[in-house]
Amino acid sequence: MPAVSKGDGMRGLAVFISDIRNCKSKEAEIKRINKELANIRSKFKGDKALDGYSKKKYVCKLLFIFLLGHDIDFGHMEAVNLLSSNKYTEKQIGYLFISVLVNSTSELIRLINNGVKNDLTSRNPTFMCLALHCIANVGSREMGEAFAADIPRILVAGDSMDSVKQSAALCLLRLYKASPDLVPMGEWTARVVHLLNDQHMGVVTAAVSLITCLCKKNPEDFKTCVSLAVSRLSRIVSSASTDLQDYTYYFVPAPWLSVKLLRLLQCYAPPEDAAVKGRLVECLETVLNKAQEPPKSKKVQHSNAKNAVLFETISLIIHYDSEPNLLVRACNQLGQFLQHRETNLRYLALESMCTLASSEFSHEAVKTHIDTVINALKTERDVSVRQRAADLLYAMCDRSNAKQIVSEMLRYLETADYAIREEIVLKVAILAEKYAVDYSWYVDTILNLIRIAGDYVSEEVWYRVLQIVTNRDDVQGYAAKTVFEALQAPACHENMVKVGGYILGEFGNLIAGDPRSSPPVQFSLLHSKFHLCSVATRALLLSTYIKFINLFPETKATIQAVLRAGSQLRNADVELQQRAVEYLTLSSIASTDVLATVLEEMPPFPERESSILAKLKRKKGPGAASTLDDGRREPGPGGDVNGGVEPAPSTGSTPSPSADLLGLRAAPPPAAPPAPPSAGSLLVDVFSDSPTGGPPSLGPSPEEAFLSPAAEDPGIPIPEADELLHKFVCKNSGVLFENALLQIGVKSEFRQNLGRMYLFYGNKTSVQFQNFCPTVTHPGDLQSQLVVQTKRVPGQVDGGAQVQQVLNIECLRDFLTPPLLTVRFRYGGAPQALTLKLPVTINKFFQPTEMAAQAFFQRWKQLSLPQQEAQKIFQANHPMDSEVTKAKLLGFGSALLDNVDPNPENYVGAGIVQTKALQVGCLLRLEPNAQAQMYRLTLRTSKESVSRHLCELLAEQF
């Protein structure tokens, strides 16, 4: 190493760092930093020009301070200056500062781009690499716009150095990921694929990452890479451990490149060409064979690198899912790892086996490891490994081992980490339901869940057990008996009271013959829990009581006394009070026949997917529960038709593919649907939850179709709509609207006459929104001026959840009024509607235009017709800060032109409004008068209406 390597002799920096390290307290550190910042500031502001070395040193100090976690708000200009230094280390520090600190502050980016451009075209490979690293590190859209077209050329140029090609490939990858539209596809793409054949392993390593990303987006165009990748891979895996010299890592040939090539192949199906496929299978077998060979080194690096390739190979085998022989071999290999002394390998083996369990070829092979996995669940000391074991047990579960797995998971639940309890509960509930052979086992399992981990049993789980018991008459008696016994425990979980209350209210008669569980005993048992329960549970119990009056007329007097008690009739909670009043009246005035009809046993629930499975999927992300989807699903009826007396237990269900509910599938459909919620019956009015709609993906449900004509009548925008709109004239993201229920966030980007907007609807309550339906309308002439395409959003928004809606916008011609956004939904049964102005204003399609003073004045004069000019003189509503003003003008979309107006206090800008039909050039001038706290704003454009409208919009901003 060169002697100068350490610290570059920047002793001032070393001294500063030592000082900081010697600080005894946070306060001392801050004091020292502030002193240094003051020093640097004075040096940067001083009259004396700093030499490059000092600048480098100070910029480096600033960087250090930033990395300590302090904010840095100056020094950017000095860093940019360093870029144009011809001394390498100065340049390098300048780039480093920019890479670490710069977010796309637009003015600065332009200056940086200048420096980058110089280095990129310098033909000095070291400088070129620095520039490429900088682009890759910042990766902003502005940089993409400036360089995306140049980099492919550098990448495939015959005379580019290898190191430059490597940087260019990954730099392009970063730009492509950030803004794919900016990277032009073309002749270079074919040549990029051939980099897989490059002699330089480093070039191949870098290029594969780029190619993989391109393949994902355009698989057809890059198909030729498959055979090239296979032959490259084949050469690597068959090479001796020293063939590849410096690319061999602890006796493993090119592990990084191998892993990347295997990843690339996972973008495609197995090769069709028999020769290519044969060669690939040979590679995969070689890797599996090598895993059985004795290690060439005891170092963990050797084993890690070798196994990294092995795991990636297994991933590819699983991805193909077509070679039973390889799948089983992979499974056996992973089986060995399950008992490996390295925790990392055990973890990965459990994880990888989860995917193997879902393949029909290897499911049985995975099952043979059940004892090892159960043991892992019991003995692993690391919670993340135990979590993997639980996942794998869930994935390998089928009818043959369900009882064993469920009982092991239940046992584990007693000691499980709090972090994963809810997930285990959901998994047990799903498995118990899916693989139940007799339903008494199912009921026992769920009640055990509540007993062991009641706090983690979500509503979905206990709703589900009620649905199943209601639908299966062979288990109702057993369920009633079991809950009755469970309720006798001195301390039982509130969820148990809910389940018990509901089941006894429906089926308590089935055990009433036994004197130990006679009606009065059942009632007093339930009522003994009443006072300790939450409002929701007490409400449910009141419903149970009225059902008891019907089931057991002998309890009527006792129950009426309870309902009549002041604590119920005058309860502070309106729901409880209302139930008490209405139930009491109902029981007093209705005849036995009416009572029997109203309080009849619940009809079977319509077949629908398990809301538990939906919940697990939400928790784990899509695909998490996919191993249980066996394709035997049926679409359930569109809506929840349980308008019955009990609070309908299923309104929380979110449509999604169904778990197979044994037996229920075959159950006859509900004989006669109960009266719809709007039928007007007293009880129904009180309790109807107005449950809604079918899965959003299955076309409009009846509810939605009903709403759509209303979309033509967007309603009147809320009073604050204009004010909210003005907030977004100069910015593109933020909170558009917020009230106690709903928050609407917006984020948008515009290019030329096109725009894309993301709306985020957040449910601030804990209750699901239903019939959620945002629509965009174009009042008046807007239809012919602006196109807004909206994507559908789900019809339900869970409490605390957020849904996103994408809007694609095209400006056809200039327009004056913004489109309207109407959001309708039902919250707790009550319809809500809200109309806002969508923050799309004509200036969003403004492209900044740079021009010199002379050109500006020439155009200004050309637009001198009175109707082309709009002017406004107005009072400042905000402090007159020049930085803020500049930011607003830039946010408004115009370019800021310096040195144009003779008065430096004034702002001058220019831009072009881009619409599909026409472009309107705009010039603007803003003259602040600080003394009077006034502004004069002048707009000149070729179109009268545009001048006036822009002037009005902009005048609101200051």
Added chain:
Amino acid sequence: MMQFMLLFSRQGKLRLQKWYVPLSDKEKKKITRELVQTVLARKPKMCSFLEWRDLKIVYKRYASLYFCCAIEDQDNELITLEIIHRYVELLDKYFGSVCELDIIFNFEKAYFILDEFLLGGEVQETSKKNVLKAIEQADLLQEPRHEYFNVPVY
């Protein structure tokens, strides 16, 4: 693709941060705080991988310093562990038995070496020789000023 790499000490002091995805400073600080806490709380024999948000965290401790990377769901954990190790080897070769202090006082060099090795969150060059050659060349390009005068400049 690697999303970010953090180097922090046993005391939780951040020594190096490299972000391959655009995030606000606020978000970066939040992530750092959360991860430093999570990783430091783990016991020595535990697995080097953990799930965190929708990412996978791969970490390893070298002497007093933790190296911690966040990768995406489909990325390979073991090869990431060796990315960390290769980076440590590069630092070691460059500084000569590297320790935490080298990284504190020469953080800029640690960044330069990292940029030669990883770019945009992907491995750019795995050959130790080639990476160090690039850094050496850069060092040789340093302005000759100090060598001529051999006087420390403040």
